Amino acid sequence: MKFKSGDILLGIFVIGVIFLVIIPLPDFILSLLMIINISIAAMILLSALFSKESLDLSLFPTMLLLTTLFRLGLNISSTRLILQNGYAGEVVQAFGEFVAGGDIVIGAVIFIIITIVNFKVITKGSERVAEVTARFTLDAMPGKQMAIDADLNTGFIDETQAKERRKKIQDEAAFFGAMDGASKFVKNDAVVGLFITGVNIVGGLIIGMVMKDMAFMDALQKYTIVTIGDGLVSSIPALFISTGTGILVTKTNTDDGMSSIILKQLVYSPIVLYVVGITLVALGLFTPMGPLVTFPIAIVWFVIAFRFSNKKKVSAIESAIDEKDEQAEEIRKPENVISLLQVDPIELEFGYGIIPLADVNQGGDLLDRVVMIRRQIALELGSIVPIVRLRDNIQLAPNAYSIKIKGVEVAKGEILFDHYMAMNPGYVEEEIDGIQTMEPAFGLPALWITEMQREKAEIKGYTVVDCPSIIATHLTEVIKAHLHELLSRQDVKTLINHVNETHSTLIEELTPKLLSVGDIQKVLSNLLKEGISIRDLVTICEILADYAPTIRDTDVLTEYVRQGLSRAISKKIFMEGTNQVITLDPAVEQQIMEHVQHTEQGAYVALDPKTIQSIVMQLKKEIAKLTTIGLQPIILTSPIVRIYFKQLTEQYIPDLIVISYNEIEQSVEIQSIGMVSIA
Template identity: 75%
Template sequence: MRSGDAFLGLGVILIVALIIVPLPQVLLSIFLLVNISIAIMILLSSLFSQEALDLSLFPTMLLITTIFRLGLNISSTRLILTTADAGEVIRAFGEFVSGGNLVIGFIIFLIITIVNFQVITKGSERVAEVSARFTLDAMPGKQMAIDADLNSGFIDETMAKTRRKKIQDEASFFGAMDGASKFVKNDAVAGLAISFINIVAGIIIGVVTLDMEFTEALSTYTIMTIGDGLVSAIPALLISTATGILVTKSQADSEMSSIILKQFVYSPIVLYLVGATIVALGTFTPMGLVLTGPIAIIWFILGNRLQNAKNVQDVKEEIATEDVQAEEIRKPENVINLLQVDPIELEFGYGIIPLADVNQGGDLLDRVVMIRRQVALELGTIVPIVRLRDNIQLPPNVYSIKIKGVEVARGEILFDHYMAMNPGYVDEEVDGIETVEPAFGLPAIWITESKREIAEVRGYTVVDCPSIIATHLTEIIKSHLAELLTRQDTQTLINNVAETHGALIGELTPKLLGLGEIQKVLANLLSENISIRDLATICEILADYAPTIRDTDVLTEYVRQGLARAISKRVFIGPSNKVITLDPNIEQLIMGSVQHTEQGSYVALDPQVLQKIINKLKKEINKLTSIGLQPIILTSPIVRIYFKQLTKQYIPDLVVVSYNEIEQSVEIQSVGMVSVG
């Protein structure tokens, strides 16, 4: 233990001992002056501090000074009742304030005590209570903002820890101040009680024990009581004022005096109007200009000085603004930060904040981390950091998903409810609010906690609100992975493969294919939810065909054929799988309409013919979906890519595979054919 801590502990013990051990008059007078000095020090420290946390130990100091003051009260009471004399300090306060008139002295003492108790102490107590409540209520939003900035990379882990600690310290401080303000309030009550006891008990002791006349006893003990009360009330008043200043203080970088001057005397017109009002009072009331004139002149002089200072400041600001503008023009790179767009954003209204706040049991942040890991394992690509933030412009229970700054999806949840979905074979209904599941557009109902178990027993699929948002976000990320994959991400993936397949990567890039061409092939695969996790195999296939083929769409088809096992496992689930095939005439028609350009190949098909093909395709698809089967279109290898291009605009999620992408062990059965005959 350090010596400072030992002295602090000894000092607290001695303060408590004041309640028990009698003090001589001289030592009591010294302690009373020390008490006044400490109160002044605390008041000035709270006044000059820039923020409340600068005096984070203020609640502890409040308790110690309260005990010290009560100990001195008890010691002075002991001296007053035993010797009718409590020292020079108490006598001086009593005689100076009373001025020879006990009634006036007592009234002034009573006024000071009432002002301290009813005005300052109660006001400080209420402000501390409200500050504590609002600080605690604001913690989730602040914590969430820190986590969002950390996930977005705006701050590092060290800065996040520092900001979290500051939030926790603020909550602890205002919570402690809420309780510590009761010390000041109850101390004022105790001071009134002690003063009443001193007067009543002193008169009784003086008359009965010391054989004093009633008037003599009244005068002696009243003066001592007034002095004792004022010696305690004035430091209590100072500390109460310090408490009120501290709990009402907002964080500021400048000194409090300059801030007050800027905020309340921000315009010379204010001072001019004040001076004119004082002149009007002297002119139209009996006060007279002799009394009000000098005060008005002072306000006019201050207003003139403020006007001159403001003019100088305006000139400086104008020059500074011109310099800054010139500097901004000379530095075009200063707007780069404004041009950054987050790849993925999840914004939500304030009603969803508890789902993302760890302190309230929310796990949405953890789910976002798991989504990135899940997509990386499932599709083998890098998912950008998802930025989470609240948006007061959104309705309370609405969330918005943005890709590269543009909203692509939106959903609404019903807080404290669950979403129940009928898998299709449940006949019994459950009471609830009809809605639509946002990720897949399935019909659903909102149910309360009390009906959750009933719905699960009847066969409904029941999910909570965080799962709804997480599922929706996962599907949106998967559907946009192709555009989220950047050249930098591609380079990272290739570097990862190069650690174990250096010769392969050295042969492939940049000799055969550029980084952008590899990115295009990977994006083509991701656009149809084909995993690129086996990137080594993909690079092997590209290295085989790249010497003769540079068309990235054709290279993608060769890669798909090389990934036949993975594609078959993903697309074909059962032992026997039903598919829809294309009429050979349509395939020939499509191949005859293919146009090859330097930018790639495309199909220039007659719009009427295309519309007939799409209509026929939709009819065949409805046959499968009506019996609960996923529609799969089977084409020849050379046609697959072009048929997918034709149907992507009309049926974006349609699964189109070629014969070469089916593993030999998979059994298929054609249940329909798309034709225009």
């Protein structure tokens, strides 16, 4: 391991500071070290003042520790010389005689005032600001990390930029956490300074009067002046350091220099300076202060206000010109607003109370669940699921969440944090205590229960789920229900390209010769709308290639594709054994077919409202018979009628399963237990 010369010097400095406590120093060397101490303190103060952000001085807590240790070492060395000789070098003597005016009382008062200001005002305030900043920085970490993950998922930033932002967040948390503890150094340093000063005075009096037979006033004059000088030499650098600490913990990130920002914010408007100047003139005219003192300062404020006013006028003109230029540029370049028009396909917004569920650092796994949802739906339905954007929304209730599809809210829910949702599967008779609610995904009655009730509920047979599972299940069902809307032409093109890698002949025959990408998209969307998987895209494309030369209607093509996927459809809908279904009266089917209207945009059923109402009412009666005995309602129709009956009932019963005879595999046993007819 190689050591740089700077590292060696730093090590020597730290060891030397510790040895200051042990090794006596000549007064000349001590004076040099005190001047160096004042210089270092001034450097730290100015560095904190002119830094653009707090992390520019990320090692400030370490510097605070080293300078405090250095200053205490000098205090101990000077104490040794004061008690031995009554003299601790020219620097200490100068502070005692020049700064304090050679007067014990004045020097003591100045020293006490500086110490109190340092301890009670600057240090105490800095300590509190550091503590609050550290707390808020840590609290804000989850939201910031989620924002980074969201920007990364949407492509606004790349992985390198995301790593840099995460590192900056971690550095900020570490810095302000360290500053919260390091500010105690300055506070305790002020206390120790007072203690050392008191010890020096008492010890000097004892040595002068007992060991050197000096009179009380002579011993007091000799040792107290030097002690006060030593205290001032230590207090001035300590004041510099504590002021630098306060500036650093109260600093906000900015690109401009602090001086210009302070001037802009202090003198927000020239009117401020004019009013101040007029006030000073009034004080000079109507009070004993006199114009000799107040008028010169008032003139200075008037001059600065006049110049500042002219500067603001020029800036306003320049801003107006720049704004017009920008507007003209925007008009000439309309593509600049394209980024503002982007709508996220899927959004999950939540209140701040749900943030812990999404924050990995707090043990949340909601982000991982969203990734698994996309994979699960892709495997189940064979479609590409867009990226789900997660973001917190302070306008929502703390424990509420909202699911948006293409910027429009389609579902919402609310959880009870630190609780579980218990649902009766239908056969549990024994009740449990809890807060009544509704399961958001399926609208089933449920109860909120505590952690202590969870095991009891599971033993009794209740289905118990945690809050992340509730949100994940709701999001899954919403995505499935709207997946046909989310399937874009670009997604279809990606799927076709994937098939083209192994079945190039099929794709060359199908598109663009027979069907466009948009036509294939409509067929796939029709399938997804009724929950049919499009994962077997090769079979779908084979069927489309067979029928597309003679059929252009995408709805009719969808029916042929459904018949070709009969095995998959039967497997999904029908269970083993005999399956109960509801059939249509041939008269109803005949009436539907007689009222089918064909247009260039497709076919639709043009029945009169009274007939439609009658059919729907009879259908609901038959469905109620199945649901009361716990069976899923399935409507069986002839192939030619299925699509039109589905269109007819979709508005009234959107989740109704409508299947044709040709979509049932031969091995499936069917039993009709009801028939829809016209009353």
